[in-house]
Amino acid sequence: MIEIKVNEQILPAQLATVFAASGIKRPVDDLDRLHQMLQHANLLITAWDGEKLVGVARSLTDYSYCCYLSDLAVDQSVQAKGIGRALIEETKKQIGDSVTLILRASNVAMDYYPKVGFELVDNCYIIQKKA
Numbered sequence: 001m002i003e004i005k006v007n008e009q010i011l012p013a014q015l016a017t018v019f020a021a022s023g024i025k026r027p028v029d030d031l032d033r034l035h036q037m038l039q040h041a042n043l044l045i046t047a048w049d050g051e052k053l054v055g056v057a058r059s060l061t062d063y064s065y066c067c068y069l070s071d072l073a074v075d076q077s078v079q080a081k082g083i084g085r086a087l088i089e090e091t092k093k094q095i096g097d098s099v100t101l102i103l104r105a106s107n108v109a110m111d112y113y114p115k116v117g118f119e120l121v122d123n124c125y126i127i128q129k130k131a
Contacts, residue, residue: 002055002083003048004090010046012038014053022055022073025106041070045090047083054078057087059095067095069103085116 012034019026027033037058038044047055055074061067069091074083092101104126105113114120 001049002078002081002086004086005046005048006090006094007044008046008048010038010044010053010056015056018053018056018073018075019071021075021077022079023076023108024071024073026071026073037071043067043091043094045087045094047074047087049078055083055087057091059091061095061099063095063099066100066102067091069101072103084112088116 012031015034015038016026016028016031020028041058041060043057043059043061045057045059046053055078056071057069058071059067059069069088072084072087074087088101095101101118103113103118104124105118110120
């Protein structure tokens with residue numbers, strides 16, 4: 001049975017393991033950077049299969065106007081079991097109905113997000129990070 005936890009502290013190595021197992025492109029070999037990613041996010045929803053971390057939704061939010069869901073990752077061995085949806089739903093519960101939930105989807109996940117309630121918008125701009 002999968003357990004969803006709110007703001008449970010995790011280690012950078014655990015985050016790296018979930019990212020790698022999910023197929024999401026993140027700096028899994030840079031534990032210092034992952035540490036900073038965890039330290040500066042202010043909403044972390046995790047999914048656990050016993051003691052094993054199998055999913056994560058990492059967000060930055062003001063809990064008032066907007067929430068950026070920066071990472072949604074679920075271990076491929078347990079995908080298609082509703083874990084991603086549960087992580088999103090708990091994120092929505094934590095931020096409330098008056099907060100807009102925003103994310104930038106990878107190309108491989110474009111078909112997934114409409115299925116879990118996201119609307120595609122075309123009024124977004126980005127300044128890419130330097131390699």
